[in-house]
Amino acid sequence: MTMNSSGGRRKPPTIHDVAREAGVSRGTVSRVLNGGHYVSPAAHEAVNAAIRKTGYVVNRHARSLITGRSDSVGFLLTEPQERFFEDPNFNVLLRGCTQALAAHDIPLLLMLAGTEGERRRITRYITAGHVDGVLLVSSHSGDPIAEQLRAADVPLVACGKPIGLGSRVSYVAADDRDGAREMVRHLLSLGRRRVGVVTGPLDTPGGVERLAGYREVLAEAGMEADERLVVSGDYSRVSGELGAERLLAQAPDMDAVFVASDLMAQGVLTALERAGRRVPQDVAVGGFDDSPAALATRPELTTIRQPWDRISSEMVRVLLAQIGGEEAAAVILPTELVKREST
Amino acid sequence: MTMNSSGGRRKPPTIHDVAREAGVSRGTVSRVLNGGHYVSPAAHEAVNAAIRKTGYVVNRHARSLITGRSDSVGFLLTEPQERFFEDPNFNVLLRGCTQALAAHDIPLLLMLAGTEGERRRITRYITAGHVDGVLLVSSHSGDPIAEQLRAADVPLVACGKPIGLGSRVSYVAADDRDGAREMVRHLLSLGRRRVGVVTGPLDTPGGVERLAGYREVLAEAGMEADERLVVSGDYSRVSGELGAERLLAQAPDMDAVFVASDLMAQGVLTALERAGRRVPQDVAVGGFDDSPAALATRPELTTIRQPWDRISSEMVRVLLAQIGGEEAAAVILPTELVKREST
DNA sequence: ACACCGTGTGTGCACGCTCCCAATCATCCG
DNA sequence: CGGATGATTGGGAGCGTGCACACACGGTGT
Known part of the structure; x- marks a missing residue:
């Protein structure tokens, strides 16, 4: 690892220098660099030694110029x-x-x-x-x-x-839909019967799919759809807050909410606390993402982990x-x- | 803007194509590309038109190869x-x-x-x-x-x-030190006299400087240093929680805390709430960063904004x-x- | 008339690399 | 033993660009 340790920036070694050092041609060095096929063990060894000795690093610009790829x-x-x-x-x-x-x-x-x-x-x-x-x-x-x-x-x-x-x-x-299904099933399994939802923006897949999962599970459970239990947010904290307020106004008997993101769920918790509802006693809250925000809330948030x-x-x-x-x-x-x- | 709109990827135009299209030499095109000095208005115009027509974009790899810079x-x-x-x-x-x-x-x-x-x-x-x-x-x-x-x-x-x-x-x-000074002065101006601090890691400038600012202001106010009011964290939320617990144990009469980051301040608020201290009535809390976390807490956090x-x-x-x-x-x-x- | 200048233009070269082809050599098959 | 095969190697070509240089031109000063 004898590097070019004298101060200042001098020209870095090229494939040519490596070839000379190893006593082979540029072509052979290039072959070693790109997989090492059709190179004798002896040459392979010599080239590697020369690379270590010179501290050679391939010039990606030169490579890209010829290959047409940028490798980025x-x-x-x-x-x-x-x-x-x-x-x-x-x-x-x-x-x-x-x-x-x-x-x-x-x-x-x-x-x-x-x-x-x-x-x-x-x-x-x-x-x-x-x-x-x-x-x-x-x-x-x-x-x-x-x-x-x-x-x-x-x-x-x-x-x-x-x-x-x-x-x-x-x-x-x-699997947004399946995650939503699992959460809503979880809420139902706790005995909740008036489950609201704060969706994401409905021009995003997360918004659409998570809502679909929610609806599916309720339908499968034989509960009739109640649009007063459905509001949309934009994934932001404040939109969760506003959404929860609307839900409480439209459906005061709500006993659970599925919120399509943890950040919005933060806002929902804020609104519920302000409204005097205890979580989870009065209203159970389920988030989505398992982001760090889920641990920052009080109480800590039940949520759906996405495998990021x-x-x-x-x-x-x-x-x-x-x-x-x-x-x-x-x-x-x-x-x-x-x-x-x-x- | 007549682009190469037929599907599939074909070779992009080069400086050569532009030169031919404009009826000038490669050198002139290159000069236009790099500042346009020593180029006649007519040639300048012709080259620009040719660039638009061909959809030419400079090949940065080729440029980098010759200039030695990567432009990244x-x-x-x-x-x-x-x-x-x-x-x-x-x-x-x-x-x-x-x-x-x-x-x-x-x-x-x-x-x-x-x-x-x-x-x-x-x-x-x-x-x-x-x-x-x-x-x-x-x-x-x-x-x-x-x-x-x-x-x-x-x-x-x-x-x-x-x-x-x-x-x-x-x-x-x-200006970490000055920001800390301002916060501590603010806390003193509210009448607080037992001001604690949760510092950042003391091998970071933020950790060192903010603590220094804290100490300076207390000294200037003629208050004697009390090491029971000083604990260190690592900028994480949990370290704020632990720090606050230690402070409460060491100095139960503490009426304010300066916390060296908003994230740690979140943890401090958690710990204070658990200990039954009201914020800001019993203990005033000041953060540092003005991160989004500062708005997520209840109560919202007074903090020092860094001009990111x-x-x-x-x-x-x-x-x-x-x-x-x-x-x-x-x-x-x-x-x-x-x-x-x-x- | 000459040399001289600054502006504007074209051309060879090199940047460092990969690809391709020819050359070499050992080995193998018939 | 001739030729074919395959492994291994060397070296030329060229990728697209900026730069140095040579050169052309019109104007200015002597």
């Missing part, structure tokens, strides 16, 4: 800023993706497409081939950028099922496969009920 | 994972940096150096020149990676004053200046007291 992927966020801040899931997802990519030595480029101008700039950047593929986080439907990328044949994996795009886009999602670690690793796996030429694919992962104090 | 920067996180999740400041910082860089058309590469192996891999990646500079988020002292990068002459800007590295490293920080948007834009500004050849610099930005319900 973009992590694209088209959400409005606020969600990015408030939603702890993004953190977990971002970290998971970064790590999964790091295992393949692929850097992650973070891209935020908030405004229209940024959207255009980023589309241009991506379609110019500066990244090999895109991990897309954009739950809202009709996202124009996804459509453009798909049209440009850019390998793409969405987090959550994209509504709106009829065409084949890969995605990885938790697996979601991120699957997103990366599917994306890399697609970059490698495979077809688009959909992956749906199971959720898990986490019982705490609020039910 | 790394955002390096050496914190252990947990902090990354829990601390909402990272989000704001990350977003701010990404946007500030986007204004210069510079992509941000997210790098997580949690384990020793990752640390080595990333150091290698960076020192190989794959990024032009690094935005470093690592409050703990004695971070070996910072030392290595500095030794390799990699442009570097830290978030928060790095302790430990004696050498000149650029950094941008909020300015911190991130300054970090980018200083880094780009340094990449451009300027000297290392330190920037300290003022904080602001945000009064809410907890004091």
Whole structure:
């Protein structure tokens, strides 16, 4: 590991230097670098020794220039800023993706497409081939950028099922519907009979599917649908607060609420406390996500855990496969009920 | 904007295609791309038209190969994972940096150096020149990676004053000490006389400086130091909870606490509630950060706002200046007291 | 008339790498 | 033993760009 330790920045060693040091040709070094096929053990050894000695690191720009690949992927966020801040899931997802990519030595480029101008700039950047593929986080439907990328044949994996795009886009999602079903079944199993719901935005898959799961279970239990028990939020804390107030006004006899996100559930708890309802005695509250917020509430929140670690690793796996030429694919992962104090 | 709209991926246009289309040489196109000096208005116009017509986008790999720059920067996180999740400041910082860089058309590469192996891999990646500079988020002292990068002459800007590295490293920080002073003065102005503190880790600048500010103000007010009023946390919620319990045990007459982060303040509120102390009537609580957590608590938290948007834009500004050849610099930005319900 | 300047333009070269093809050599088959 | 096969190696070509240089041109000063 004799590095170039004298101060200052001098030119880094090239494949040429390694070849000279090892007494072989550039071609042989390149072959060692790319899998080592058709290289004699002796040459292989010599090249590796030379790499260690010179401290050589491949110049990715030169490589990309010839291969046409960039060996990097973009992590694209088209959400409005606020969600990015408030939603702890993004953190977990971002970290998971970064790590999964790091295992393949692929850097992650973070891209935020908030405004229209940024959207255009980023589309241009991506379609110019500066990244090999895109991990897309954009739950809202009709996202124009996804459509453009798909049209440009850019390998793409969405987090959550994209509504709106009829065409084949890969995605990885938790089983929202089944998670909702499990939570509502749990609430019913506690003897609750007037179960309300605060949904997510109904132009997001999470919003639609979790509501569907709620309705299914109630129907299966033979309970008739009561629209006074259904309100919509936007996943934000305050919208949970407002939603709970509306529910209490419309259906004062409510004895449980299924809230489609932990953050909204925080708001629901606030509103219930203000209204003098005890949780879980008077009203049981179930969240969704198992975000850190679920532990920050009092009482701690019963919730549905989404397997974010697996979601991120699957997103990366599917994306890399697609970059490698495979077809688009959909992956749906199971959720898990986490019982705490609020039910 | 006649793009290559037929499906499938074909070779993107090169500078050569643009030159042919515009009826000029590659050199002229290159000059237009890089500032447009020494180019006649007619040629300038023709080139721009040709760029629009062909949908040309510069190939950054080819450019990087010749210039030696990568036109990208790394955002390096050496914190252990947990902090990354829990601390909402990272989000704001990350977003701010990404946007500030986007204004210069510079992509941000997210790098997580949690384990020793990752640390080595990333150091290698960076020192190989794959990024032009690094935005470093690592409050703990004695971070070996910072030392290595500095030794390799990699442009570097830290978030928060790095302790430990004696050498000149650029950094941008909020005025921790002054913010702490302001909060403690505020608590004293409310008539509180037994003011406790839950510090951050004392190997971080935030931990040290905020404690120093606390001590200074108490000394200036002529109050004698009482070590029973001082405990340390690690910025996590639970450490705030434990810290408050210790304070209550050591100094039951405490009538105010300055907590060095909002997250820990959340824990402090939990512990105070459990102990039957009313906030702010019995004990006033002041946080630090003005993170979203400050609004999630009941009562809402009085806190010190750190100017994260300015911190991130300054970090980018200083880094780009340094990449451009300027000297290392330190920037300290003022904080602001945000009064809410907890004091 | 000459040299000189600054502006504007075209062209060869190099950046570091992968790919491809030809050359070499040992081995094997008929 | 001739030729075919396969493993291994070397080296040329070229990826798309910026840079250095040479050159053309019109105007200015001598």
